[in-house]
Amino acid sequence: MFKWFTYKTYPEFFKTYLKSFKEKQPKSIEETRFVVFDTETTGLDLANDRILSIGAIAINNNIIEVADSFEIYLKQDAFNAETVEIHGLLKDGNLIKTTEIEAIEQFIRFLGNSILVAHHAAFDIEMMNAALKRMKLPKLRNKTIDTGILYKKLEGKKENHFNLDVLCTEFNIPKHDRHTASGDAYITALLFLKIISKLKKERTVHYSDLFRTSNHKGLI
Amino acid sequence: MKNTIAERIFDFLKDYPPFNLISKETLLEVSKSVEIQYFEKDQIIFNQNDTPHEHFYIIYEGAIRLYRFVDNEKHNLDICDEGDLFGLRPLIMQESYLMGAAANEETILYGIPISLFNSIILNYPKVSQFLIASFATNTRDPFSDKHKGKLFANVSSIQKIENSFAETQSAKYSKNPITCNVETSIKEASIIMTKHIINSIIVAKDNIPIGIITDKDIRTKIGTGIFSILDPVSKIMSSPVVTFPEKITVAEAQIALLKHKVSHICITKDGTDQSELVGILAEHDLNILQTNNPMFLVREIKYAQDAETLKHIRTKASELTKGYLEQEIPIYFITKVITEINTAITKRIIRLAVKELGQDPPVAYAWLAMGSQGRSEQLLMTDQDNALVFENVEDEDYERVKEYFLKFSTIITQKLNIVGFEYCPANIMASNPKWCLSLKEWKAQFKDWVKHPTSDKILLSIIFFDFEYIFGDKELYNQMSESVFRYISKKQTFLGFLSKATLDNPPPLGFFKQFLVEQDGENKDHFDIKSRAIRPLVDAARIFSLHHSLKVNNTIARYEKLMEEEPQNKDLFESCANAFKILLQFRTSQGLANKDSGKFVDINNLSKSDRLKLKSCFKPIKNIQDSLKIRFNVSQIP
Numbered sequence: 001m002f003k004w005f006t007y008k009t010y011p012e013f014f015k016t017y018l019k020s021f022k023e024k025q026p027k028s029i030e031e032t033r034f035v036v037f038d039t040e041t042t043g044l045d046l047a048n049d050r051i052l053s054i055g056a057i058a059i060n061n062n063i064i065e066v067a068d069s070f071e072i073y074l075k076q077d078a079f080n081a082e083t084v085e086i087h088g089l090l091k092d093g094n095l096i097k098t099t100e101i102e103a104i105e106q107f108i109r110f111l112g113n114s115i116l117v118a119h120h121a122a123f124d125i126e127m128m129n130a131a132l133k134r135m136k137l138p139k140l141r142n143k144t145i146d147t148g149i150l151y152k153k154l155e156g157k158k159e160n161h162f163n164l165d166v167l168c169t170e171f172n173i174p175k176h177d178r179h180t181a182s183g184d185a186y187i188t189a190l191l192f193l194k195i196i197s198k199l200k201k202e203r204t205v206h207y208s209d210l211f212r213t214s215n216h217k218g219l220i
Numbered sequence: 221m222k223n224t225i226a227e228r229i230f231d232f233l234k235d236y237p238p239f240n241l242i243s244k245e246t247l248l249e250v251s252k253s254v255e256i257q258y259f260e261k262d263q264i265i266f267n268q269n270d271t272p273h274e275h276f277y278i279i280y281e282g283a284i285r286l287y288r289f290v291d292n293e294k295h296n297l298d299i300c301d302e303g304d305l306f307g308l309r310p311l312i313m314q315e316s317y318l319m320g321a322a323a324n325e326e327t328i329l330y331g332i333p334i335s336l337f338n339s340i341i342l343n344y345p346k347v348s349q350f351l352i353a354s355f356a357t358n359t360r361d362p363f364s365d366k367h368k369g370k371l372f373a374n375v376s377s378i379q380k381i382e383n384s385f386a387e388t389q390s391a392k393y394s395k396n397p398i399t400c401n402v403e404t405s406i407k408e409a410s411i412i413m414t415k416h417i418i419n420s421i422i423v424a425k426d427n428i429p430i431g432i433i434t435d436k437d438i439r440t441k442i443g444t445g446i447f448s449i450l451d452p453v454s455k456i457m458s459s460p461v462v463t464f465p466e467k468i469t470v471a472e473a474q475i476a477l478l479k480h481k482v483s484h485i486c487i488t489k490d491g492t493d494q495s496e497l498v499g500i501l502a503e504h505d506l507n508i509l510q511t512n513n514p515m516f517l518v519r520e521i522k523y524a525q526d527a528e529t530l531k532h533i534r535t536k537a538s539e540l541t542k543g544y545l546e547q548e549i550p551i552y553f554i555t556k557v558i559t560e561i562n563t564a565i566t567k568r569i570i571r572l573a574v575k576e577l578g579q580d581p582p583v584a585y586a587w588l589a590m591g592s593q594g595r596s597e598q599l600l601m602t603d604q605d606n607a608l609v610f611e612n613v614e615d616e617d618y619e620r621v622k623e624y625f626l627k628f629s630t631i632i633t634q635k636l637n638i639v640g641f642e643y644c645p646a647n648i649m650a651s652n653p654k655w656c657l658s659l660k661e662w663k664a665q666f667k668d669w670v671k672h673p674t675s676d677k678i679l680l681s682i683i684f685f686d687f688e689y690i691f692g693d694k695e696l697y698n699q700m701s702e703s704v705f706r707y708i709s710k711k712q713t714f715l716g717f718l719s720k721a722t723l724d725n726p727p728p729l730g731f732f733k734q735f736l737v738e739q740d741g742e743n744k745d746h747f748d749i750k751s752r753a754i755r756p757l758v759d760a761a762r763i764f765s766l767h768h769s770l771k772v773n774n775t776i777a778r779y780e781k782l783m784e785e786e787p788q789n790k791d792l793f794e795s796c797a798n799a800f801k802i803l804l805q806f807r808t809s810q811g812l813a814n815k816d817s818g819k820f821v822d823i824n825n826l827s828k829s830d831r832l833k834l835k836s837c838f839k840p841i842k843n844i845q846d847s848l849k850i851r852f853n854v855s856q857i858p
Contacts, residue, residue: 057225063331064256066226073222096221182224190328193258201260 013105014137020113021141028207029196033114034059034145035070036192038184039124042076046130050076051100054107055182057189058114062196064189070110071182073097104131111142119164119188121146145210147188150195153209155202167191226251229330232280236303238347239278242340250340255331256280259323266307268320275331276308282327288319299324301831308334308351312341393468393487393501399424400453402431406442407449409433420484422500423457429486429497431457436483458482465491466498477503521564526572527638530565534639537561542812551805552776559596563589565639566632567691573631581628582621585610586692590648594688595758595773597804604633604641605683608650609696612660625656648683659696663703670707673717681718685762686773705769715763716852722759723845723854746820749807753837757800760844763852764793775800789847796844799837806834 026032037056043049051074058068075097118124121144129139168175171194177183199205229251233239239247284300300306310317311334341348399422400409413421420434433453441447441456462480464487476485487499517533524530544554590605608629613621629650637643650656669677689697708714761778768785772778779797783790810821
């Protein structure tokens with residue numbers, strides 16, 4: 001009863017978001033829309049730090065589509081807005097910044113019921129969830145894939161725990177725009193395609209395998 | 221809204237035709253709609269006779285193979301590399317694919333939507349010209365002169381120019397020569413000639429050459445008072461002029477100059493004096509070409525009286541290298557010539573040093589070269605690595621003798637430095653008391669290195685075991701090298717240590733067959749061709765040669781000798797020799813182009829076929845390293 005009550009108070013975009021999970025979900029890699037994303041934050045503290053920017057790009061049928069990408073910069077409450085205006089918004093004056101509420105809404109609309117992909121996904125997702133909580137909204141519902149964990153499924157990589165830089169070197173991905181949300185999302189997308197392709201070479205990959213962590217069965 | 225990914229795609233596209241012909245705004249729009257696709261090796265992008273996709277492709281990374289089935293037989297038509305465009309023609313013609321495309325290695329493609337591109341073709345005449353031309357000639361970049369009219373770009377770059385005789389080389393001439401018209405006064409013409417520091421001026425009308433005046437005309441016709449300096453040039457000019465078409469060989473030019481008894485030839489569009497002037501060839505241009513031959517340079521070295529003169533000669537030798545490379549003369553030959561010149565310079569300097577000291581050496585000695593000069597692989601100016609050995613002497617004479625040779629060596633290294641051979645930063649030079657030793661001392665040194673191969677001693681062995689005799693008593697050198705072979709044959713594990721050291725330079729291919737480029741610093745995105753590709757091949761050749769006690773230093777010669785020693789491994793050694801030749805050529809042409817040591821190659825500035833060629837060199841490196849690992853029991857080395 002209580003649950004139904006809160007549902008009614010959700011904004012329209014979030015209702016649409018929740019509804020989309022009732023639709024039939026695809027069962028193969030080719031049919032799935034993956035949204036590879038990354039966030040830049042003010043720090044690592046989930047309670048006090050904030051998201052500075054979100055970058056995301058979609059993969060459909062193994063194709064990374066630039067037209068289906070997302071890039072947004074967030075206004076920071078911590079800074080005095082007036083001072084920022086006087087200083088011409090630091091270096092990049094062309095950046096249009098939005099409020100956290102607006103940014104999260106746009107991202108949720110972009111994301112829909114797609115599969116979320118990120119490198120060391122847990123942190124980015126928790127940052128999102130923290131922002132959603134401030135908006136009095138529940139956590140993200142999407143299935144997620146962590147490229148860090150996906151990498152461990154490759155033969156002989158079980159014990160390895162690597163950051164994005166190391167994997168870029170191993171997979172020969174040029175490290176352009178590292179440490180911008182969009183740049184890292186794009187790099188992670190390439191990494192995702194390369195790992196999947198390598199996995200397929202090693203064995204038959206079942207769709208559900210992607211979501212399994214290496215240590216125990218079940219969803220992440 | 222900012223779109224970082226699209227900006228990055230824009231950065232890539234803007235360097236390649238036809239995208240370099242499109243405005244920034246339009247190209248940025250195109251970039252926003254690009255699809256990025258990843259293909260594994262041998263994965264098919266489209267099949268022959270497939271209906272066309274909605275996108276055409278440009279290769280961002282990797283290579284694509286285009287093929288066609290004719291009578292059930294598969295013909296590979298071409299290999300496209302980074303920056304190449306394919307799959308566009310069927311989209312424009314609205315017909316199915318005439319050929320199939322598959323990934324030749326792991327590949328990333330940018331798919332560009334044809335719907336967007338159609339309007340670009342309409343709005344940018346240059347783009348449509350480019351496309352029409354490229355469809356017609358089948359070359360990828362019809363605007364590049366290099367491949368004009370050739371069916372496949374790669375084929376033409378593989379074909380070599382066979383003739384290397386100076387006489388059949390095309391003669392070099394000055395383009396866009398200075399002209400004046402018939403009414404110009406002699407005074408004015410002389411002022412122009414003085415200003416441009418030229419010894420002739422062509423009299424032309426509408427750029428058609430009518431006559432020519434030279435320094436000689438001014439001397440014989442003005443200086444003698446026959447004509448006034450205010451007379452028009454037409455009074456003293458030689459007319460008509462001797463003309464030739466653009467493609468003139470050295471031999472033709474020489475004959476023409478002799479036959480017509482002139483000092484200048486006008487080069488015109490169609491070779492007659494009725495067509496447009498494009499250049500002027502002077503007798504002087506041909507002389508330069510002739511003096512730049514190695515025989516002439518070596519003769520000049522012999523008569524040089526100081527280091528400055530030798531420096532000048534060495535600069536000319538650099539020019540020679542450049543010319544040889546442009547004519548694709550085999551690298552083995554070029555290294556031989558340059559090494560001859562460097563050796564001749566060193567010998568001349570040693571003689572000059574004896575003269576300067578005013579005192580003959582007290583005992584017999586030999587001057588030795590190390591490193592690339594020792595291996596006769598020096599093409600560019602590199603650091604000097606040298607050493608000196610002198611005859612064993614009685615203890616009471618040692619001090620005096622050593623003092624002489626140190627002073628002697630210091631003078632030599634100073635002079636070599638003036639010529640352009642930089643001092644060795646590690647001080648591996650005969651002027652260092654550590655590397656100016658008696659035969660006895662050298663032998664003890666070598667024995668210690670082989671017996672106790674610590675990492676610093678291994679490093680020194682690598683440098684010193686490529687020593688080559690340059691000047692002095694050859695017997696001293698022979699005894700030194702025999703001692704090395706003797707010690708090593710007694711202790712084969714030493715070669716395992718050497719192998720282990722070289723295996724620290726793994727083959728330069730990354731997981732996805734891309735170049736391992738430097739990630740940081742000044743040489744970011746550059747490929748370190750010296751340490752990652754050349755050195756592993758040099759090291760491997762040395763180890764195998766020491767194993768067989770081969771008394772050769774040159775890497776190519778070593779591999780050739782090894783092919784005889786181990787016929788069962790002929791293919792491996794041959795592939796290494798070939799790879800080495802290609803790499804050395806790359807390094808040298810890069811070094812000449814950038815005026816540096818050529819250590820780093822800018823991968824992005826290489827032509828596509830060069831990149832493929834370079835990549836093909838990496839497999840032999842891996843094979844020879846695997847072979848070292850097994851042969852010399854590297855796994856058992858601590």
